[in-house]
Amino acid sequence: MEIIKKQSGAAFTIKKGQLLKVIDPQGEQVSDMVLFNAGDKREKISSGKTLDFEENILITKGDFLWSNRSNKMMEILEDTNGRNDFLLAPCSPETFKIMYKNDKYHPSCFENLYTNLAKFDIEPDDIPTAFNIFMNVQFDLNGKISVDPPLSKAGDYVLMEAKMDLIVGLTACSAEDSNGGSFKPIHYEILN
Amino acid sequence: MEIIKKQSGAAFTIKKGQLLKVIDPQGEQVSDMVLFNAGDKREKISSGKTLDFEENILITKGDFLWSNRSNKMMEILEDTNGRNDFLLAPCSPETFKIMYKNDKYHPSCFENLYTNLAKFDIEPDDIPTAFNIFMNVQFDLNGKISVDPPLSKAGDYVLMEAKMDLIVGLTACSAEDSNGGSFKPIHYEILN
Numbered sequence: 330m331e332i333i334k335k336q337s338g339a340a341f342t343i344k345k346g347q348l349l350k351v352i353d354p355q356g357e358q359v360s361d362m363v364l365f366n367a368g369d370k371r372e373k374i375s376s377g378k379t380l381d382f383e384e385n386i387l388i389t390k391g392d393f394l395w396s397n398r399s400n401k402m403m404e405i406l407e408d409t410n411g412r413n414d415f416l417l418a419p420c421s422p423e424t425f426k427i428m429y430k431n432d433k434y435h436p437s438c439f440e441n442l443y444t445n446l447a448k449f450d451i452e453p454d455d456i457p458t459a460f461n462i463f464m465n466v467q468f469d470l471n472g473k474i475s476v477d478p479p480l481s482k483a484g485d486y487v488l489m490e491a492k493m494d495l496i497v498g499l500t501a502c503s504a505e506d507s508n509g510g511s512f513k514p515i516h517y518e519i520l521n
Numbered sequence: 522m523e524i525i526k527k528q529s530g531a532a533f534t535i536k537k538g539q540l541l542k543v544i545d546p547q548g549e550q551v552s553d554m555v556l557f558n559a560g561d562k563r564e565k566i567s568s569g570k571t572l573d574f575e576e577n578i579l580i581t582k583g584d585f586l587w588s589n590r591s592n593k594m595m596e597i598l599e600d601t602n603g604r605n606d607f608l609l610a611p612c613s614p615e616t617f618k619i620m621y622k623n624d625k626y627h628p629s630c631f632e633n634l635y636t637n638l639a640k641f642d643i644e645p646d647d648i649p650t651a652f653n654i655f656m657n658v659q660f661d662l663n664g665k666i667s668v669d670p671p672l673s674k675a676g677d678y679v680l681m682e683a684k685m686d687l688i689v690g691l692t693a694c695s696a697e698d699s700n701g702g703s704f705k706p707i708h709y710e711i712l713n
Contacts, residue, residue, distance in 0.1 A: 371646040372646070375610060375650070376568065376569060376608075376650065377568060377608065377609055377610030377611075377649075377650030377651075378610045380608050380609060380666065381608075381609040381610055381616070381620075381666075382619060382620070384665065384666045384667075385663075385664045385665055385666055386578075386608065386660055386664035386665075386666060387663065387664030397610070397646065397648075398615075398646075399613060399615030399616075399619065416568075416569065416572050416573075416578065416608075417569055417572060417573040418567060418569030418570045418573055418589070419569075421591060423590075423591030424573070424591075427574060427591065428573075428574070454563040454564070454589065454590070456589075457569075458567070458568065458569030458650075459569075468578055468660075468662075469662070470660075470661070470662065471577075471579065472577045472578035472579030473576065473577055473578075474572065474573075474576045474577055474578060475576075
């Protein structure tokens with residue numbers, strides 16, 4: 330079991346066929362995940378392709394996470410909470426400036442992704458819209474979005490199977506609104 | 522007035538402050554649009570940043586199109602139809618293989634974008650999720666997506682102001698389901 334401390338991130342590789350389990354150990358904590366083909370980093374997770382092929386905004390058990398080249402990257406085998414977001418980009422320094430009116434330094438998923446992914450020669454501009462595990466983005470039929478506290482309880486998890494060799498970036502999200510106002514760790518396990 | 526013939530595309534530059542008018546001359550025709558910072562092509566239009574900052578899935582008059590670096594690329598000044606999509610990636614050869622069960626060659630927005638953008642040294646892997654003008658993607662509160670015929674009538678248009686110098690890729694969409702089963706041209710004008 331690996332621990333991502335609050336408001337931080339991790340990056341690692343997993344092989345095709347291995348399982349990744351992402352756990353919310355305390356409840357109400359989001360984890361942003363990005364994926365890259367380990368053999369060619371220009372292939373990466375795509376919100377636009379995933380929502381199109383799965384014909385749903387809400388991605389959960391039974392769905393695949395697809396790449397910009399229309400290949401399957403992950404299959405979601407289990408999802409004990411069942412609410413994730415794939416609409417919104419990772420929180421970044423500008424998120425806090427523009428949406429929180431906070432000009433001071435603030436940790437962000439964007440920084441935690443690119444600093445951890447730098448060891449794989451992945452740069453900030455390479456970071457796509459993340460699959461935001463446990464994130465509770467509600468929307469109405471007029472399209473209005475609200476970022477609500479996660480519905481996840483302590484111990485909820487998402488279990489995924491890699492469909493290709495992958496570089497994974499994963500965070501314990503740093504944004505107040507996304508996490509019910511407090512910051513908690515995320516746990517993950519790689520299973521064979 | 523420039524004409525994009527049915528199932529084709531175009532790419533061009535516009536300067537900060539210029540206006541781009543995208544017109545559906547016959548009605549029920551989608552136009553996929555991608556944007557790149559003309560001074561640094563690694564900055565590009567971002568669905569995830571736009572939906573986040575505008576707090577809405579449905580982007581229309583009064584909204585901005587934002588980049589992956591959290592800068593404003595376009596402001597939507599007018600939108601006579603009012604329904605556009607920013608969820609789904611451009612149709613690609615794989616769209617027709619996977620969703621239409623069609624293994625033969627089929628024109629696609631993805632091909633029409635990257636072939637036209639090649640003169641700016643933009644490669645297929647650089648193409649992001651497009652802002653799909655006039656595209657009528659309906660969704661319910663369970664997230665279920667359906668691609669319905671456009672609501673646009675002959676002469677409907679979207680007028681946008683460039684907030685930076687831009688490279689623009691624009692199509693007359695090639696997918697049957699997105700265009701009510703037939704393919705029509707798209708017109709555009711650059712206004713000073």
